[in-house]
Amino acid sequence: MAKTATRYGGWAGKVLRVNLSTGKIWTEDTIEKYKDFLGGTGIGYKVMWDEVPPGTGPFDPANKIIFGVGPLAGTGAPCNGRTAITTLWPTCWPKPLVATGHMGGHFAAELKYAGYDAIVIEGKADHPVWLSIVDDRVEIKDARYLWGQGIRRTTVEICQELGPEAAVAAIGQAGENLVPMSVVINSISHSAGGVGAVMGSKNLKAIGVRGTGSVRIAGNKEEWEKLIKYHLSLLGANNQHVVPATPQPWAEYSSPGSRWVASRGKAWGAADPPLETGTCDPHDLNRIAYRTNNAAFYLGDLAWQYTVRGNGCTGCPIRCHTIIRVPSAAAKYGIPEVLQNTCAGLMFGRSFFKNFPDGPRGQTAIEACMVGMYLADDLGLWCNYGQLQRDFQKLYYEGIIKSKVGGDEYKRYSWDKYEKGDPTFLFELLPSIAYKKGELGTALGLGTGYLLERWGIPEEEWKRDHNLTYWKMGHPKHHSVEDAGQCGVIINTQYNRDVQVHSHTNFIRNGLPLEVQKRLAAELWGSPDAVDAPGNYTPMNVYKARMAKWTLLRKELHDSLSLCNWMGPWVASPLKERGYRGDDSIESLLYSLATGDRKTREELDQVAERIFLLHRALTIRDMGTKEMRTQHDTIPEWVFEDPSGKAPFTPGTNRMDRDDIRKAMDMYYEEMGWDKTTGAPTAEAYRRVGLGRVAEELGKKGLLP
């Protein structure tokens, strides 16, 4: 039984440690050891810094994998369903470095109810195992009967043993076969990319968790209720879009790009009977869940008729995963007729194809989505934010696959079907990747960086291609210039995979008119000039650098508290009477009341900076260089080019100017208090956030500027 042993609320109080080589299972006190790092990625980076020496490979038994959640996971704080998974990243090229994957679903909450803030797995089992956690009963169980099975069967069988309430995070055949482009998945469709094979390398098929305990709220329960309702009142739709996509009777503004797609006449057509989403006045907190339908947003209007309902994480009223029922896909392809996912996962299958017989948003495209979702979420394949599919299209249509893959193997694939947009092609391709079949399957499973290396293609070629949106180190951009100009560029230089950062885009793309955004930006970052309209950029200024810092710190804060950075921060709201203001202090208000550890917004941002700097320190230590500006924080060529030749800072282009970006990086490093020449944090920058020892260690290795 989970006992709230600490004087703090929020935290479960224990970190579960498992050594799969020795079978040893023990716990650590969260507060004693990790409170300064909150949880989630904070605990992840701390363990990696303290315990995993530089030079360790992702598949070495010495690599550790940390499933971390935070003090808000499992509470009623909206959008708290994220588990952060930290480990050495197998697709990080040319050298695996620390990175994190993030999954939603019900795993995070269940882990808390079982009594843990994190699970740290090390070593390697000598045969396939799964980890069974039922409150304080933790066992390493034989998984030989599950090895070779898909994620769906694995989950169902473990639930038969632990009970239907269990949350199961499992890998598929891709992870077992050490395919770097593999995921771990819980709750059907909630995946964390890149880590499947790390689990596979440890012979760890799954973690099943069942918790019957609780998360204590330290503060007064009436105050907590008030705060939760306040937070709910500020929510928008998915990605905190605060304006509806189409004009609504209550709405002053609308914006076609918004994920707030509910409207009269738009119904969940496969609900029985169909259910209209309606106008969704933002003051009606009992209709928040109808605002978002990501199937309709990504797959087009056709998806409304297939929508059963929204689904998503524990405690989140924004149901960003959509359950769709497509009987024709079941009839034609022999797959289940009900499937679910969001965003890139929803489009996994469709994105491989350039053409469909009935267009990009027709019936065949939806069927391709169904087949792709079914296969990828069972085999446990990762798309690397769509890079896999973009790579595939380029490699095929430029004849590279034909030249690199042997004749017989090449002929085994039905390329005619592929070109026609026949979803059955996915039954040939996706299992090949998961089982490392042949040259094509093996190469595609490596991730972009290692694939290019294997096939002798210079990375520069990828960095020039506008359509690929490849950024660096084997990974694509994730909300960069197309959303937030220089701020987007800065952010995309900072991590060792595609950056899982949304603080900036959730503001820029919230649908409010530019003048309203500028008014809010002035309050948040000191000047209306912090933001531009996407595609109509102005030169760099210090306010943009401030916004970039804020963006990054909030990302780490969310990933450590277990708040969703795909939803937060909540600095804008749909409320006209508030002047569309949100509240920049929501995180600290929730944290303080839940844990009882009172912290202001500034104090909590400092903790976030500590966590972010530890990530930076890990990157520097493991790269063995302090020359981050030139060797790590790099920017692909396509950012500085425009396909139609438009000049930077002219309307209609996202093209950036080289000198301006140099200035942007200068300003960013300055804002962070780092050294501008190397882009490395100074000893003082580390000390300021309580990482004096980290600075000392780096100093001994000559890794301080």
Place this chain on the structure above:
Amino acid sequence: MNKQDKDYALVERALRLVGWNCSLSRRGFLKLTGSTALGLSALGVLAAKSGAATKKAALPFIIMEQAQGLVIGDPTRCLACRRCELACTEFNDGKAAPAMARIKVRRNLNFGPQGAYAGQRGQGSWGNGLVLQDLCKQCPHPVPCATACPNDAIVVKPPTNARVVDTKKCIGCKMCQRACPWGMMSFDPDTGKATKCFLCDGKPKCVEACPAEALRYVAWRDLTDKVPPRFVPTAVIPPEKAAACNQCHKR
């Protein structure tokens, strides 16, 4: 009409009101009213007041008042977010504890009431998407949880007349858990006491918390013969209660 006849007429009227069709023997009535006449005339229905007097007379503790309200759920609207379970426990108990929530969604969330053996062919997120919200029926007489309680700790609480656990009397034996055919009794491991839906005194937190209007607070109606049971009750009714039941129910 003498006083006893008046009482008798009152009880009959009360029973008709609640739709109780069993015939009441004169003897049973007399025995019953022996200790509850006061309650009867005060409340207008048969209300057992527990306490030393009742125990001394070894009379059954029964609940005759109907609840005034009820929470009902629409499974086609449920989005499996569990904000109801969280609101139930956080706002009432100061902790997020779905395992002791008085509305139960988690257990149906993945596979539906049939559980994991339904695999992908059942309900829930793994099946057809439907998520049943399991809710207390605020049962009419005989109230299974209250009847099974050896300590008469499940009592009626105005103004909603919800059947609620009197934590002062609850000894944590979990007999009520075994009695409810719908598995709606909860247990708080921190207090060692049973807990159940008490309708939040007329303003249910779960209803307020649902982001999809999937829950509604409505006038009470009898759902006990409309919702299939989840469990076979295995509680043993204390013998003195069982014997007393006969006094009213025998034909």
